[in-house]
Amino acid sequence: MAKITLSNLRHSYLPNPKADEDYALKEIDLDWEDGGAYALLGPSGCGKSTLLNIISGLLTPSDGKVLFNGTDVTGLPPDQRNIAQVFQFPVIYDTMTVRENLAFPLRNRGVAETRIAERVAEIAAMLEVVDMLDIRAAHLSPDNKQKISMGRGLVRDDVNVVMFDEPLTVIDPHLKWKLRSKLKELHQRVKATMIYVTHDQTEALTFADQVVVMQEGEIVQIGTPVELFERPQHTFVGHFIGSPGMNILAAEAQGNTATFEGQSVALEGNVTGDGGSTEIGIRPEFVTIADTGVAARVRKVSDVGRHAVVEAMVGDTAVKAIVEGEVPGQGEAIHLAFRPDQTRLYRDGWISTEAQP
Amino acid sequence: MKTEYQKAWFFVLPVLFLVAFNALVPIMTVVNYSVQETFGNNVFFWQGLDWFEQILRSDRFQAALGRQFLFTFLILIIEVPLGIIIALSMPRKGFWVPVCLVTMALPMLIPWNVVGSMWNIFTLPKIGLLGYFLNDVLGINYDMTQQPISAWVTIIVMDVWHWTSLVVLLSYAGLVSIPDAYYQAAKIDGASPWKVFRYIQLPKMKTVLTIAILLRFMDSFNIYTEPFVLTGGGPGNSTTLLSIDLVKIALGQFDLGPAAAMSLIYFAITLLVSWLFYTLMTKDDAQ
Numbered sequence: 001m002a003k004i005t006l007s008n009l010r011h012s013y014l015p016n017p018k019a020d021e022d023y024a025l026k027e028i029d030l031d032w033e034d035g036g037a038y039a040l041l042g043p044s045g046c047g048k049s050t051l052l053n054i055i056s057g058l059l060t061p062s063d064g065k066v067l068f069n070g071t072d073v074t075g076l077p078p079d080q081r082n083i084a085q086v087f088q089f090p091v092i093y094d095t096m097t098v099r100e101n102l103a104f105p106l107r108n109r110g111v112a113e114t115r116i117a118e119r120v121a122e123i124a125a126m127l128e129v130v131d132m133l134d135i136r137a138a139h140l141s142p143d144n145k146q147k148i149s150m151g152r153g154l155v156r157d158d159v160n161v162v163m164f165d166e167p168l169t170v171i172d173p174h175l176k177w178k179l180r181s182k183l184k185e186l187h188q189r190v191k192a193t194m195i196y197v198t199h200d201q202t203e204a205l206t207f208a209d210q211v212v213v214m215q216e217g218e219i220v221q222i223g224t225p226v227e228l229f230e231r232p233q234h235t236f237v238g239h240f241i242g243s244p245g246m247n248i249l250a251a252e253a254q255g256n257t258a259t260f261e262g263q264s265v266a267l268e269g270n271v272t273g274d275g276g277s278t279e280i281g282i283r284p285e286f287v288t289i290a291d292t293g294v295a296a297r298v299r300k301v302s303d304v305g306r307h308a309v310v311e312a313m314v315g316d317t318a319v320k321a322i323v324e325g326e327v328p329g330q331g332e333a334i335h336l337a338f339r340p341d342q343t344r345l346y347r348d349g350w351i352s353t354e355a356q357p
Numbered sequence: 358m359k360t361e362y363q364k365a366w367f368f369v370l371p372v373l374f375l376v377a378f379n380a381l382v383p384i385m386t387v388v389n390y391s392v393q394e395t396f397g398n399n400v401f402f403w404q405g406l407d408w409f410e411q412i413l414r415s416d417r418f419q420a421a422l423g424r425q426f427l428f429t430f431l432i433l434i435i436e437v438p439l440g441i442i443i444a445l446s447m448p449r450k451g452f453w454v455p456v457c458l459v460t461m462a463l464p465m466l467i468p469w470n471v472v473g474s475m476w477n478i479f480t481l482p483k484i485g486l487l488g489y490f491l492n493d494v495l496g497i498n499y500d501m502t503q504q505p506i507s508a509w510v511t512i513i514v515m516d517v518w519h520w521t522s523l524v525v526l527l528s529y530a531g532l533v534s535i536p537d538a539y540y541q542a543a544k545i546d547g548a549s550p551w552k553v554f555r556y557i558q559l560p561k562m563k564t565v566l567t568i569a570i571l572l573r574f575m576d577s578f579n580i581y582t583e584p585f586v587l588t589g590g591g592p593g594n595s596t597t598l599l600s601i602d603l604v605k606i607a608l609g610q611f612d613l614g615p616a617a618a619m620s621l622i623y624f625a626i627t628l629l630v631s632w633l634f635y636t637l638m639t640k641d642d643a644q
Contacts, residue, residue: 053541056541056545078544078545083545084545085541085542085545087538087541087542088538089538091538091539093556093557094560095556104548108547108548108549152542152546
């Protein structure tokens with residue numbers, strides 16, 4: 001187990017990268033604390049798998065260093081880094097039994113047979129696969145195969161970090177939830193550092209203590225699920241996390257108010273910086289239908305069960321609000337109230353209002 | 358639960374009809390010959406299973422069968438490992454992939470009798486490039502027209518040259534279908550290159566290798582044209598394989614009865630070995 005430090009990391013798949021766009025990863029500085037549960041969240045192609053493969057040693061970065069507990073491991077191959085990785089598609093050794101699969105990483109490292117039997121029994125109990133130990137792994141269902149791939153990672157007691165590269169992609173929806181809670185439980189039991197790569201916000205937010213949001217090879221924000229939800233540092237995070245995502249509305253800012261479609265909106269605090277294009281961001285959860293406020297006309301109401309999502313037009317801009325209870329009808333004229341302490345200003349995408357203590 | 362549709366049999370009928378005309382009817386004529394004797398004029402006498410007994414007891418048949426098994430065994434034991442090794446060392450992407458694949462496929466595109474003539478001219482002691490080189494440059498006493506060992510080496514090398522590509526191409530197809538994640542996982546698990554081969558590559562190649570071995574077995578067991586053109590079964594009877602012997606009996610001596618009985622025995626052996634091999638190879642998957 002170890003603290004993982006990424007220092008000035010950059011990576012390009014091109015032989016001679018010149019411009020910034022040539023890099024799949026742009027300048028990453030990051031510390032992963034020992035024993036933490038992290039998620040790397042971002043859309044497909046944002047560089048999360050590249051980052052993962054650099055940590056595991058399957059890829060050597062173009063620039064920068066990877067440190068485990070302060071030791072430079074940038075040049076070490078995967079088997080010398082003591083890491084474990086679970087891939088998108090379950091990787092199992094077809095011709096071996098489940099037991100042999102779990103024992104494989106230990107056998108390769110010359111661990112004593114008695115110790116192997118002990119560890120395999122332990123991990124099998126943890127994963128609830130004891131009754132399958134003597135079945136050929138090829139005959140397992142996809143979710144059990146994925147469990148075995150996880151098991152092969154966890155069976156070594158000296159792993160620095162266990163990495164999951166979108167491990168639930170091929171799992172049936174009703175089993176996803178089960179496997180996800182199993183993972184969370186495993187993390188609490190083995191206390192290894194775990195990094196979970198996904199483009200699914202639900203998976204990231206339920207698994208991780210800290211979520212790292214990436215976009216186009218850059219880290220946009222690192223924070224707890226609550227922080228990401230409540231105070232996105234970037235409009236991308238606001239938009240990417242939440243269902244529906246944050247309302248991002250073009251607006252002009254003066255002092256601590258903004259003008260949106262000619263109507264004044266109060267912001268959470270003082271505006272910092274100047275210039276650039278400004279937008280206000282507010283989550284649909286904090287937009288309410290009121291007697292006064294921004295005048296709007298209802299365009300669409302979608303009932304999603306627990307609540308309804310009301311889409312209203314303010315001028316030419318659509319604003320979404322989550323409404324519980326009675327909903328207005330289509331075409332109705334209403335007023336929208338933005339909760340001031342949840343209304344933020346973004347300048348060129350980045351947050352530029354001061355939070356109120 | 359499986360549902361069985363009896364109606365399906367109805368749709369199989371046209372195929373059954375076709376197969377009857379190109380396989381069942383010819384085989385049945387052979388069966389017919391195999392139990393009768395003729396002295397010409399289309400007059401036949403019932404002979405029972407005498408021909409079968411005679412053939413199975415004859416030294417000539419047993420010797421040819423022995424040579425046939427030896428030939429097939431030798432080419433399989435060379436071509437299969439060699440094919441796998443070549444497939445493993447071929448590039449997986451880039452410019453050289455099509456170059457390798459086309460080069461590999463070339464020998465298989467050459468007609469059998471041309472392969473036989475090519476190797477005949479190539480290996481003739483005084484005129485052939487290889488024959489001349491071996492005898493007059495390296496000083497090795499090599500003459501495939503006179504020495505049984507030389508003749509055997511030549512037909513085996515010729516078959517390896519002609520057909521190893523088949524094993525290569527099939528193995529290669531199996532290899533490229535393995536996702537990268539398997540190799541990455543093996544690296545992380547600390548597996549040695551041998552273990553990667555044993556537990557990842559070989560199992561993933563198993564299906565295509567089964568087909569490759571089956572095809573190579575059947576083709577080499579029934580081989581006729583190439584050794585016939587190259588050595589004509591000689592020197593003496595040393596390279597007279599089963600099919601060459603069969604043609605001698607059927608067309609050379611015009612012994613229709615014994616030839617038919619021999620064909621059926623030949624067919625039965627090919628079928629039996631193929632079935633045994635296939636059953637053994639697929640036994641694990643069925644569990």
